[in-house]
Amino acid sequence: MHFQSLAVILSLGLVNYAACIDYDGWLNIKIEHSLNCGTEKYCPRGNIALKSIRAGAAVVDQIHFNKGHIQALKNLAEIDSFYTIRTLVTSAENSKGTEFFSSVKAKAFLGNGLSDVINAWVLPNGAVIAVSFQVTNASQPLSLESGTQKINSNFYLRYVEQAPVPDTATYIQKLEREREAREKGDLKDNKSFLAKYWMYIVPIAIFVMISGASNPEPAAQGAR
Amino acid sequence: MGLLSIYFKPNFLGLLKCLNKLNWFIVFFSLINLSVCIYEDQIGKFDWRQTYVGRIKFSQFDTVSTAKKIIVATEENVLAALNLKTGQVVWRHVFESASTGNIQLLQITEKVVTVSGSNPYLVRGWNSATGVLQFEWSLTLQNDEQADFSEWWVQNDMLVHMLPVFGSHIEVTMYNLATGQNRGSTTKLPAVWANDGCIVTAPYYTCIHGPMGNQQLFSLDVTSNTMHLISQPLSEYVTLSSYDSNLRPLDGNGIIPAFTVDDRKIIVIKNSRFELLKTDVVDPSASVAIVDIANGPVVLQTWIDDTQGFSMRANSVSTGAEVSELRTSDRELRLPDPEVSAAVCTKSAREQLVCRILLTGGDDSVHLMQQGGRILWSREEALANVVAAEFVDLPVSDLDAAIESEFDQKEGSIWAAFSRRLQTQFQQLQTLVHSIQSGEVLEDDPPSALVRDYFGLHKIIVLVTEVGKIFGMDNLSGSILWQHYESQLDTEHAVLYTRRAARHPPHDAYLTVVGKHQETGNGLIISLNPITGSLIGERVLQLDVQLLQVAVLHQADNEKLHALILLDKDENVQILPQSAAPLVENMFMYVAERNTARVQGYALIYNGQTVEALRTWLVQLGGSADAGHRIVAVAGKAAGERVHSPGRVLADRSVLYKYVNPNLVLFLTEGPDPLHKDVVVATCVDAASGAIVAAQAHRRARALPHALHTEHYLAYLYYNDKQRRNEIATLELYEGKQRWSGAGAAFTSLWAERAPGVERLAYILPAAPAAAAATATERSLTDKHVLLALTSGAIIEVPWAYLEGRRGGGEEGAMLPAPAPEIMLAPEARLNYNRTLARPRQLYTAPAGLESTSLVLATGLDLFYTRVAPSKTFDLLKDDFDYYLITIVLAALIVATYSTKYFASRKMLKLAWK
Numbered sequence A: 001m002h003f004q005s006l007a008v009i010l011s012l013g014l015v016n017y018a019a020c021i022d023y024d025g026w027l028n029i030k031i032e033h034s035l036n037c038g039t040e041k042y043c044p045r046g047n048i049a050l051k052s053i054r055a056g057a058a059v060v061d062q063i064h065f066n067k068g069h070i071q072a073l074k075n076l077a078e079i080d081s082f083y084t085i086r087t088l089v090t091s092a093e094n095s096k097g098t099e100f101f102s103s104v105k106a107k108a109f110l111g112n113g114l115s116d117v118i119n120a121w122v123l124p125n126g127a128v129i130a131v132s133f134q135v136t137n138a139s140q141p142l143s144l145e146s147g148t149q150k151i152n153s154n155f156y157l158r159y160v161e162q163a164p165v166p167d168t169a170t171y172i173q174k175l176e177r178e179r180e181a182r183e184k185g186d187l188k189d190n191k192s193f194l195a196k197y198w199m200y201i202v203p204i205a206i207f208v209m210i211s212g213a214s215n216p217e218p219a220a221q222g223a224r
Numbered sequence B: 001m002g003l004l005s006i007y008f009k010p011n012f013l014g015l016l017k018c019l020n021k022l023n024w025f026i027v028f029f030s031l032i033n034l035s036v037c038i039y040e041d042q043i044g045k046f047d048w049r050q051t052y053v054g055r056i057k058f059s060q061f062d063t064v065s066t067a068k069k070i071i072v073a074t075e076e077n078v079l080a081a082l083n084l085k086t087g088q089v090v091w092r093h094v095f096e097s098a099s100t101g102n103i104q105l106l107q108i109t110e111k112v113v114t115v116s117g118s119n120p121y122l123v124r125g126w127n128s129a130t131g132v133l134q135f136e137w138s139l140t141l142q143n144d145e146q147a148d149f150s151e152w153w154v155q156n157d158m159l160v161h162m163l164p165v166f167g168s169h170i171e172v173t174m175y176n177l178a179t180g181q182n183r184g185s186t187t188k189l190p191a192v193w194a195n196d197g198c199i200v201t202a203p204y205y206t207c208i209h210g211p212m213g214n215q216q217l218f219s220l221d222v223t224s225n226t227m228h229l230i231s232q233p234l235s236e237y238v239t240l241s242s243y244d245s246n247l248r249p250l251d252g253n254g255i256i257p258a259f260t261v262d263d264r265k266i267i268v269i270k271n272s273r274f275e276l277l278k279t280d281v282v283d284p285s286a287s288v289a290i291v292d293i294a295n296g297p298v299v300l301q302t303w304i305d306d307t308q309g310f311s312m313r314a315n316s317v318s319t320g321a322e323v324s325e326l327r328t329s330d331r332e333l334r335l336p337d338p339e340v341s342a343a344v345c346t347k348s349a350r351e352q353l354v355c356r357i358l359l360t361g362g363d364d365s366v367h368l369m370q371q372g373g374r375i376l377w378s379r380e381e382a383l384a385n386v387v388a389a390e391f392v393d394l395p396v397s398d399l400d401a402a403i404e405s406e407f408d409q410k411e412g413s414i415w416a417a418f419s420r421r422l423q424t425q426f427q428q429l430q431t432l433v434h435s436i437q438s439g440e441v442l443e444d445d446p447p448s449a450l451v452r453d454y455f456g457l458h459k460i461i462v463l464v465t466e467v468g469k470i471f472g473m474d475n476l477s478g479s480i481l482w483q484h485y486e487s488q489l490d491t492e493h494a495v496l497y498t499r500r501a502a503r504h505p506p507h508d509a510y511l512t513v514v515g516k517h518q519e520t521g522n523g524l525i526i527s528l529n530p531i532t533g534s535l536i537g538e539r540v541l542q543l544d545v546q547l548l549q550v551a552v553l554h555q556a557d558n559e560k561l562h563a564l565i566l567l568d569k570d571e572n573v574q575i576l577p578q579s580a581a582p583l584v585e586n587m588f589m590y591v592a593e594r595n596t597a598r599v600q601g602y603a604l605i606y607n608g609q610t611v612e613a614l615r616t617w618l619v620q621l622g623g624s625a626d627a628g629h630r631i632v633a634v635a636g637k638a639a640g641e642r643v644h645s646p647g648r649v650l651a652d653r654s655v656l657y658k659y660v661n662p663n664l665v666l667f668l669t670e671g672p673d674p675l676h677k678d679v680v681v682a683t684c685v686d687a688a689s690g691a692i693v694a695a696q697a698h699r700r701a702r703a704l705p706h707a708l709h710t711e712h713y714l715a716y717l718y719y720n721d722k723q724r725r726n727e728i729a730t731l732e733l734y735e736g737k738q739r740w741s742g743a744g745a746a747f748t749s750l751w752a753e754r755a756p757g758v759e760r761l762a763y764i765l766p767a768a769p770a771a772a773a774a775t776a777t778e779r780s781l782t783d784k785h786v787l788l789a790l791t792s793g794a795i796i797e798v799p800w801a802y803l804e805g806r807r808g809g810g811e812e813g814a815m816l817p818a819p820a821p822e823i824m825l826a827p828e829a830r831l832n833y834n835r836t837l838a839r840p841r842q843l844y845t846a847p848a849g850l851e852s853t854s855l856v857l858a859t860g861l862d863l864f865y866t867r868v869a870p871s872k873t874f875d876l877l878k879d880d881f882d883y884y885l886i887t888i889v890l891a892a893l894i895v896a897t898y899s900t901k902y903f904a905s906r907k908m909l910k911l912a913w914k
Helices: A014-020 A067-078 A106-111 A168-184 A193-214 A216-223 B002-007 B009-015 B021-035 B398-408 B414-437 B439-444 B578-583 B811-815 B883-913
Strands: A027-033 A043-050 A058-062 A082-091 A098-105 A115-122 A128-135 A152-159 B048-051 B056-062 B069-074 B078-083 B089-094 B103-108 B112-116 B121-126 B133-139 B151-155 B158-165 B169-176 B187-190 B199-201 B204-209 B216-221 B229-233 B247-249 B258-261 B265-270 B273-280 B287-293 B296-305 B309-316 B328-330 B339-347 B353-360 B365-370 B375-380 B386-393 B459-465 B469-474 B480-485 B489-500 B510-517 B523-528 B535-542 B547-556 B562-568 B573-576 B587-593 B598-606 B611-620 B630-635 B647-649 B655-658 B664-673 B677-686 B692-699 B701-710 B713-720 B725-736 B757-765 B769-774 B785-790 B795-799 B840-847 B854-860 B862-868
Touching: A027 A128, A043 A152, A058 A152, A067 A082, A067 A106, A082 A106, A082 A128, A082 B611, A098 A106, A098 A128, A115 B692, A128 B677, A128 B692, B056 B103, B056 B339, B056 B353, B069 B103, B103 B151, B199 B247, B199 B258, B204 B247, B229 B273, B273 B296, B287 B353, B296 B339, B386 B489, B386 B510, B386 B840, B386 B854, B398 B414, B459 B489, B459 B510, B459 B854, B489 B523, B489 B547, B489 B562, B510 B535, B510 B547, B510 B562, B523 B562, B547 B578, B547 B587, B562 B578, B562 B587, B573 B578, B573 B611, B587 B630, B630 B701, B630 B713, B664 B701, B664 B713, B677 B701, B677 B713, B677 B725, B692 B725, B692 B757, B701 B769, B713 B769, B769 B840, B769 B854, B785 B840, B785 B854
Parallel strands: A115 A152, B287 B339
Antiparallel strands: A027 A043, A027 A082, A043 A058, A082 A098, A098 B611, A115 A128, A128 B611, B048 B862, B056 B069, B069 B078, B078 B089, B103 B112, B112 B121, B121 B133, B151 B158, B158 B169, B169 B187, B199 B204, B204 B216, B216 B229, B247 B258, B258 B265, B265 B273, B287 B296, B296 B309, B309 B328, B339 B353, B353 B365, B365 B375, B386 B459, B459 B469, B469 B480, B489 B510, B510 B523, B523 B535, B547 B562, B562 B573, B587 B598, B598 B611, B630 B664, B647 B655, B655 B725, B664 B677, B677 B692, B701 B713, B713 B725, B725 B757, B769 B785, B785 B795, B840 B854, B854 B862
């Protein structure tokens, strides 16, 4: 296996998310797949290392696919099967590691030049609950001229946000404000005269119209 | 009405200026919900309630008071009085469902006395006629570990409490029944022979003790002042070679102390000695009771005979002679494992024996039988524990079916079609003539014609109960149409699937219950016709493997049957029927482990011969398996749910598109947290790809097992530990102002590269919820309302508009009052008005044929059915629509038109002559 260092450092909107995480520490995600592995079921595809969960910056380090890998993927694509990736997440608190699986359609992965998005979801206590792989629309076909092919992975650390709480404070404030406004003077009704009293005007208008319509008859009779 | 009330708002503001804002809000709310409440004459018109008590534990005939009743105490911790003539509940008290409500003793003297709870015990006395509590005192035992072996009975107005300490002694304490005063101290009787196989036949405590082969039968009257121990070698009664140490007290309410040994011999204790009865136990499974009839006590036995069916026999205790009046055998009566709960016999004026025998079956049914075997009434107490329910459409009538099949046939020449047309019209004419001829006869018929009505409101509710009995119920009347008892069925987590609707005429409707086998835990599949209740197709199929997950194939085979896909423990896939395997395409399944919060996804792939399950994803919703998180609720979308509108119009006339992912599943997990005690995490997982779409966490909260999920709405309930209140969190998922894919394009989970926007809010729920559901309508055109069943026994209808995560953003946003953080549970929004439901457990909704209407069934100890119209009945004339008035007005108008025409012409004529 020839590893070639490839560093993709992503900076996220750290300020927004920092509050969600109660815990900080390092995180290591080992990526394995079952392409061209020989006798073993899974063999390494790469590694993602994070120095700090709170910072979210990751170093993604993955192998290049050789012809053997591409052929194995093509075999999977022929039967429209899945390319399954196994990940093992280790952290300072969880040295044993937690296993996750995710799959993409082999056909889609090949068709988009081996581009994928890796999402890792983190609970507020720093535990990873899922690592999912999804194919992105890269629209750059596989170049088979060169012997090896680079995997284009984008890694995102997603935080499980804190849920909102019932907003009692602003509601009470609003009630207070309204009460104050009422105490100061009546609520300013900025609607127009017509909008305010249309329900009185309309019946009167109708009444006038009806009486107006019935009046001309005797007049017409008189003219005759 | 809703719209109109908005325009009248200033009026009300003016009126209610003196009132504070909150009061105004309540008034406003009540205006909007005007349509929810019903008129007095509509009570019971669209709804029904059935009250149940549960499986009978103790029962006794109340012969003291004038109105004859049966007082029952049940496994569901209910004390109730049943009318002797009709079997209806006269009064009912529902105790706590936990062990604090366990009823230990029921005794009827002039009062009904119960002992309930488990250390501390509560002794209560009730008025038997009204059920009013008359006295209550509590009792706490010092010896808490032994307290579970306590025995209670009433003797001479004293409550006897007996506590055996095995291998050592018996403690007997007597209390004044009404006051709880202790007569003296506790008596300790030495009894080294006491063990856990002992039984109480008041006032005797009977045990078998001794070395194997030389066992002795001991019996002691624990209430007598002089201790007199009766002992006899057991070999006098049974041959010890076959003996397996089994004493059994008699069923019913024993009038003389008696028990059975080895399920074969009956022994009574008379004059301080054992006496072997001449009558033997007929069948090892027989229920034996001693009943007092006019000429001395008799031994009453009931059992199920292989050839005779249900059988009953009575023999005199003293002579052993059979009482012929009580001999019964009935092959028609299906009463598995009959048990005599209570019996009473009297002599009528003409020296005839009149008996009332209360029988409880293994299927939890209760029957009152009179002498000669006639059943006076039956109650299906299994319905107090419904685990799954499904609404099933009725088939169309033969005539409609003929018309449908006529239009179905596309091929054929014009002449063939014409002749077919004539033929069907002739048939229609024939049936018309026939119905006119026998018009009166047909009207007298009960509503046996189970055919679909015009509005699709008439359906069959199939209910699966905990005991393994499946019922088919008419939704309009609530009457039971058919029942099927499967004693082997363990219905824990059982699922129900309608695999073929009734609208494919040559084929019957097809419904499948998937449960577990009682003993082995293997899959057990029952297929039946939901209209008739007869077994069809696979009938009762016992699998030889435990099941992980079950699903129904979305594509029907050429018999219009949806195949059942079973994923077993070894991740093998079975398709029922096997012939449907080639139809498996783009099929995904997930398996969630409740205790570890581990969720796995499988893709099912057909490889030409068999279907294989390929594990494609795995997520650990708790972080890791040992983090202590567990799944509390899972909410997916209902199968075949429609979404009427793909977007939502905002106040500025722009459209916000909904994120409608059919594969989305909401998982609600809870677990410990080092910082915040308990956390609740709600995770929306795409079950096809395993990707997480949205997630949020609540700190210091505990999850409640109620979540709902329709269209792009998600809601779930949790208990906020910090504020000590129940809250409801809502999520709405939106694609944004632009559509991700073109209109009509199929949604795919495997190409999800964009994340939807999530609108979220939380509201305070000022009540304790017991169940939650969203209304469902045929085309989802109608508004969605959330139905909440509360532990107080109410079902409240809350419009989604009051819960939505995106507040005030909609077109209707301007109309709504400012978002109050607390949901108003208006009394008018209560679906079951004053019919309180005891222990509601689950709500089921189903669309009716009418778009405006959704059918609702609430299960629990009671069953309640009603229908709701979230957007009012816009497609139906009002219930009190005055047909006469409009006819009269129309007729009068026509008459007036012609008469004025006539008079006008006459007037014109007169004018012309002037």
